[in-house]
Amino acid sequence: MSQSDHPRPRRRRPLLKVAGAFVLLALIGYFAVQYNSTNGGGGAPHCxxxxxxxxxxxxxxxxxxxxxxxxxxxxxxxxxxxxxxxxxxxxxxxxxxxxxxxxxxxxxxxxxxxxxxxxxxxxxxxxxxxxxxxxxxxxxxxxxxxxxxxxxxxxxxxxxxxxxxxxxxxxxxxxxxxxxxxxxxxxxCGGPAPTAPGNPEKVRTELTRIFAKDKTHTAPAQPSRTQDAAGKVKEAEVTFVEKRDGGASAARGSKAMAGWAVANSRGMGIARVSYGRQGWVAGEAKGKWQQQAGQGAKAGAGDPRDAEPGAVRIFVAQ
CATH class of the missing domain: 1.10.530 (Lysozyme)
Known part of the structure; x- marks a missing residue:
C-alpha cells in the first residue's frame, strides 16, 4: 500500500472533546451519588x-x-x-x-x-x-x-x-x-441491606465449624427469632458469648467472628452485627461500624446495634 493509500487520521473537533468531557463528568457524578446515597450510603457492594x-x-x-x-x-x-x-x-x-x-x-x-x-x-x-x-x-x-x-x-x-x-x-x-x-x-463493608432471607442455621454451623475447638465461647442450641409489633418474624439472631475466664483469647475470637459475619453478610443475608459497644448495619453509614449510644441515651430496643458486652450478635434477615 502506498503512503497515499493509508487512511488519514481524522481530526477530532473541539466540540466533540468538550461533549465527551461532559459525559465523563456526568458518569462520575452518577456513580458517586449511587455510592454515597443508595441505601443510606450503602452503594455498590465493597469492603x-x-x-x-x-x-x-x-x-x-x-x-x-x-x-x-x-x-x-x-x-x-x-x-x-x-x-x-x-x-x-x-x-x-x-x-x-x-x-x-x-x-x-x-x-x-x-x-x-x-x-x-x-x-x-x-x-x-x-x-x-x-x-x-x-x-x-x-x-x-x-x-x-x-x-x-x-x-x-x-x-x-x-x-x-x-x-x-x-x-x-x-x-x-x-x-x-x-x-x-x-x-x-x-x-x-458497604452495600445494600439484604432483600432476601438468609439462613441462620448455616451461619451458626459455619462459625461453629471454624471454632470447633474453641473453648472460650458458648452458643445457644438454636438461633433465636426477633418479631416486630405485628408478630411477624423479621430477623433470626445467632449469638456467641465469651466465657468469663476467656480473657484475651476470647476477645480475639469474638473480633474474628464479628469480622467474618460482616464479610459474609452479602452471601448469607446478614442484616447487622454487634460486638462490644459497636455495631454494623447493612446499608447504613457507608458500611462503617457505629458506636452504641452511651448511658443516658435512648439505646434499648430502638438501637439498631443492640450491642452487649462479651457477646457477638449476628442478625440474619428473615
Whole structure:
C-alpha cells in the first residue's frame, strides 16, 4: 500500500472533546451519588480493611473479604499468632487474589492453589476454604521457627512455589487484613441491606465449624427469632458469648467472628452485627461500624446495634 493509500487520521473537533468531557463528568457524578446515597450510603457492594481511625486501607470485593475473613478466623480459632495469619493471607493473595479458584497450574485449586496430586486433599476438600486454610496452617506450624522467618521463606517452605519472592509484595496488605480481623483494625463493608432471607442455621454451623475447638465461647442450641409489633418474624439472631475466664483469647475470637459475619453478610443475608459497644448495619453509614449510644441515651430496643458486652450478635434477615 502506498503512503497515499493509508487512511488519514481524522481530526477530532473541539466540540466533540468538550461533549465527551461532559459525559465523563456526568458518569462520575452518577456513580458517586449511587455510592454515597443508595441505601443510606450503602452503594455498590465493597469492603475495606484498615485502621479504626485515619485513612488508608485494603479494598476488596465481598468475595475476597469473605475468603480473607475465613483464613483469619481459622488461624485465630487455632490459637495461632498474628504472624501466622499474615503469612497465610499473603500467600492466598499471591496464589489466588483471595478467590476460591476451581482451576490453576496443572491440578492446583482453591485459595492457596493446593494440588490433590501432592497430598493436599481431595478436590472437594481443597475447594472448602475452611479446610484449605486449616491444612495450610498445619504445614506452616510444622516449620521450626516459622514465625521468625522472613514471610517469603516461611510461605515458600509450605508452598514450594516457582516464584517465592512474589509473596513479599503482599506482606503490608496482609498485615492490615490481620489487624482488621484479629487486632486493632476494622473491616467495613458497604452495600445494600439484604432483600432476601438468609439462613441462620448455616451461619451458626459455619462459625461453629471454624471454632470447633474453641473453648472460650458458648452458643445457644438454636438461633433465636426477633418479631416486630405485628408478630411477624423479621430477623433470626445467632449469638456467641465469651466465657468469663476467656480473657484475651476470647476477645480475639469474638473480633474474628464479628469480622467474618460482616464479610459474609452479602452471601448469607446478614442484616447487622454487634460486638462490644459497636455495631454494623447493612446499608447504613457507608458500611462503617457505629458506636452504641452511651448511658443516658435512648439505646434499648430502638438501637439498631443492640450491642452487649462479651457477646457477638449476628442478625440474619428473615
Amino acid at each position: 475495606t480493611a484498615g485502621p479504626r481511625t485515619g485513612s488508608g486501607g485494603v479494598d476488596m470485593t465481598p468475595e475476597q473479604a469473605a475468603n480473607a475473613a475465613t483464613i483469619a478466623a481459622v488461624g485465630v480459632a487455632k490459637g495461632l499468632p498474628d504472624r501466622a495469619v499474615t503469612i497465610a493471607l499473603a500467600t492466598a493473595m499471591q496464589e489466588s487474589a483471595l478467590r476460591n479458584l476451581d482451576h490453576g497450574d496443572r491440578d492446583s485449586l482453591g485459595l492457596f492453589q493446593q494440588r490433590p496430586s501432592q497430598g493436599w486433599g481431595t478436590r472437594e476438600q481443597i475447594m472448602d476454604p475452611v479446610y484449605s486454610a486449616g491444612i495450610f496452617y498445619e504445614r506452616l506450624v510444622a516449620i521450626k521457627g516459622y514465625s521468625r522467618l522472613p514471610l517469603t521463606e516461611a510461605a515458600q517452605q509450605v508452598q514450594l512455589s516457582g516464584f517465592p519472592q512474589a509473596y513479599a509484595k503482599h506482606e503490608p496488605d496482609a498485615t492490615v487484613l490481620t489487624a482488621a480481623f484479629a487486632g486493632d483494625g476494622e473491616l467495613t
